[in-house]
Amino acid sequence: MDVYDLMVIGGGINGAGIARDAAGRGLSVMLCEKDDLASHTSSASTKLIHGGLRYLEHYEFGLVRKALQEREVLLKAAPHIIWPLRFVMPHARDQRPEWMIRAGLFLYDHLARREVLPGSETVSFAKHPSGGPLQQSFKRGFVYSDGWVQDARLVVLNAMDAAENGARIHTRTACVAARRNDGHWLCTLEREDGSRFEVRARALVNAAGPWVQSLIEDKLAMPSGKSIRLVKGSHIVVKKLFDHPFAYIFQNPDQRIIFAIPYEKEFTLIGTTDVEYRGDPGEVAIDGDEIAYLCRMSNRYFRAQIGPDDVLSTYSGVRPLLDDASDNASSVTRDYSLEMDLAGAPLLSVFGGKITTFRKLAEEAVDKIAPLLGNRKPSWTAGAPLPGGDMPGADFGRFLQSLRMRHPWLPAELAERWARAYGTRVGKLIGGADSLAGLGREVLPGLYEAELAYLADVEWATRSDDILWRRSKLKLHLPADAAEVVDAWLAARASARSEALSA
Numbered sequence: 001m002d003v004y005d006l007m008v009i010g011g012g013i014n015g016a017g018i019a020r021d022a023a024g025r026g027l028s029v030m031l032c033e034k035d036d037l038a039s040h041t042s043s044a045s046t047k048l049i050h051g052g053l054r055y056l057e058h059y060e061f062g063l064v065r066k067a068l069q070e071r072e073v074l075l076k077a078a079p080h081i082i083w084p085l086r087f088v089m090p091h092a093r094d095q096r097p098e099w100m101i102r103a104g105l106f107l108y109d110h111l112a113r114r115e116v117l118p119g120s121e122t123v124s125f126a127k128h129p130s131g132g133p134l135q136q137s138f139k140r141g142f143v144y145s146d147g148w149v150q151d152a153r154l155v156v157l158n159a160m161d162a163a164e165n166g167a168r169i170h171t172r173t174a175c176v177a178a179r180r181n182d183g184h185w186l187c188t189l190e191r192e193d194g195s196r197f198e199v200r201a202r203a204l205v206n207a208a209g210p211w212v213q214s215l216i217e218d219k220l221a222m223p224s225g226k227s228i229r230l231v232k233g234s235h236i237v238v239k240k241l242f243d244h245p246f247a248y249i250f251q252n253p254d255q256r257i258i259f260a261i262p263y264e265k266e267f268t269l270i271g272t273t274d275v276e277y278r279g280d281p282g283e284v285a286i287d288g289d290e291i292a293y294l295c296r297m298s299n300r301y302f303r304a305q306i307g308p309d310d311v312l313s314t315y316s317g318v319r320p321l322l323d324d325a326s327d328n329a330s331s332v333t334r335d336y337s338l339e340m341d342l343a344g345a346p347l348l349s350v351f352g353g354k355i356t357t358f359r360k361l362a363e364e365a366v367d368k369i370a371p372l373l374g375n376r377k378p379s380w381t382a383g384a385p386l387p388g389g390d391m392p393g394a395d396f397g398r399f400l401q402s403l404r405m406r407h408p409w410l411p412a413e414l415a416e417r418w419a420r421a422y423g424t425r426v427g428k429l430i431g432g433a434d435s436l437a438g439l440g441r442e443v444l445p446g447l448y449e450a451e452l453a454y455l456a457d458v459e460w461a462t463r464s465d466d467i468l469w470r471r472s473k474l475k476l477h478l479p480a481d482a483a484e485v486v487d488a489w490l491a492a493r494a495s496a497r498s499e500a501l502s503a
Helices: 013-024 054-058 059-079 096-110 151-164 209-219 286-302 356-368 396-406 414-432 449-459 463-470 481-500
Strands: 003-009 029-034 082-090 121-124 142-149 168-170 171-183 184-191 196-206 228-239 249-251 257-263 267-271 313-322 336-342 347-352 442-444
Touching: 003 013, 003 171, 003 184, 013 029, 013 151, 013 347, 029 151, 029 171, 054 059, 054 267, 059 082, 059 142, 059 184, 059 356, 096 142, 096 442, 142 356, 151 168, 151 356, 151 463, 168 209, 171 196, 171 209, 196 209, 196 356, 209 313, 209 347, 228 286, 249 286, 257 286, 267 286, 336 356, 347 356, 396 414, 442 481, 449 481, 463 481
Parallel strands: 003 029, 003 196, 029 168, 082 249, 196 347
Antiparallel strands: 082 142, 121 142, 171 184, 184 196, 228 267, 228 313, 249 257, 257 267, 313 347, 336 347
C-alpha cells in the first residue's frame, strides 16, 4: 500500500494550490478529485483576480489588502492566463455619492503596493470609449484596474506544477472513506469504473469546497467545528454588447453588483448573482429568475437591450463561504479559515476562500501542516512562475511576437490562443512540426490532434467538456456536435492504445 506524507481531497483551486506548495517543499503528496480538475466552483467564477472593491463596504480591509497583494503576485506568475483589465463603473445618481466612490477607489489603489496596474481615474463618458454603449443618462464614471484569469487553467497549472514536483494527481477518483489508523489516515479511493484502492497518509487536507463539511461529517464520521454557507453564482453569455477592451461593474438598486466583461472576443459575460443555495452542489444550474435579473440589470445600463432569448450560454457554481451569520448572501465574507484537528494524524480543513487568495491560503495551510510532518522548508511560491509563465519580464506581448517569428506558418489566431493557454509550454504542442500538417489531423476547426493529445497526456483531460469548456472555451466557437467529435476521438485513441498494449 502506498504511503504519502499528505493526501489532498479536492481538485479545485485550493486543493491544487496546496498540493503544489507541499510538493515543492519536498513532501510526498497525492491529490484525488472525484470529477475533473476545476469541474465545480473553480471553473464557475467571474474569472477575476481582484481585491474585491465591494468588500470595502463591509470593512473587510484585511481581506482586500491580502487579495490586492496576491493580484500583483499572480499577474507576474502566469502572464499568459492572467492579464490586466480596466473596469468602468458608471455613476448612478440615485446610488452611492461620488465622493464615497472616489474615497473607496483611493483606498483600493493604496491598500497594497502596485507595480503592474495603473491607478483609478474619473472619466466623462462623452470623451471615453466606454461611454458609447451606455444609456445616455450616464454622464460620468470611474475607471480602475484589476485582473482577468482563465480560472480552470489556473487550477490545471497548479496541478501540473505539483506533479512536476513529484505529486500524484488522480482525477475521476473519489475518497469514499477515511479513518485514522496507527498514526496515519487510511483512505479508501474509488475510481470512475467502481474499482477501489487504499492509500495511507501521514496527514489529510480536506479541500473539498462545497463538500468540505459533508466530507467531515459523512466520510470521516467526525463533528465539524465550522459550517459553510452555500451561495450560488450564475452567469450568462450573450453576443458582444461593445467593441472596446474595457469591462464594466454595475451597481444595482438592490445593493448587488454585476460585471459585464469582454469574453472570448465575440461575446459579453454578465454576472454574477448571489443566491442562497440548499441543493446538491453537483447539480447547480441557473434558473429563469436569475437570467431575467441579469438581463434586467444589463438593460438598466446598456443601450443594447437583451432578453432570455439572447442568452447563448450559461454557467453556475456554488461558492462554499464561511458562515458568518450575515443577513444576505452578498455580504457573506469571502475570507477563509483553516481548521486543524490534531486528535491523531493531522486533519486540515479549508473553509471558504476566493480564487485570488488561493496561493496565500495554500502557503498558510502548508506552513501549518508541514512542521507536524518534520518538514520546515520555507515557502517558495511567491516568486515562482506557474507552468508556461516563465516569460522574460512577464511580457506576454513580446512572447507572442517571438512565437510568431519562430513559427510563421502558425495561423495568427491559433498562435495567440495557444500562447494564451500554454505560454512557454507551447513548444511541447508544436514539437518538431514545421507546418500545420505536422500537428496531425484538424479534428475540428482550429483544434488539431497535437493539442488533443497534449491535453489528454499532460493535463488529465478525459472527455470533451474537460477540453472544450474547462481547458479552453472552444465550445462557444465550434459546431453543435463538437463534443461528440472530441469524445469519439478520445475513445478511438484510448482503444488504439489498449490494443497496442495487449498486442
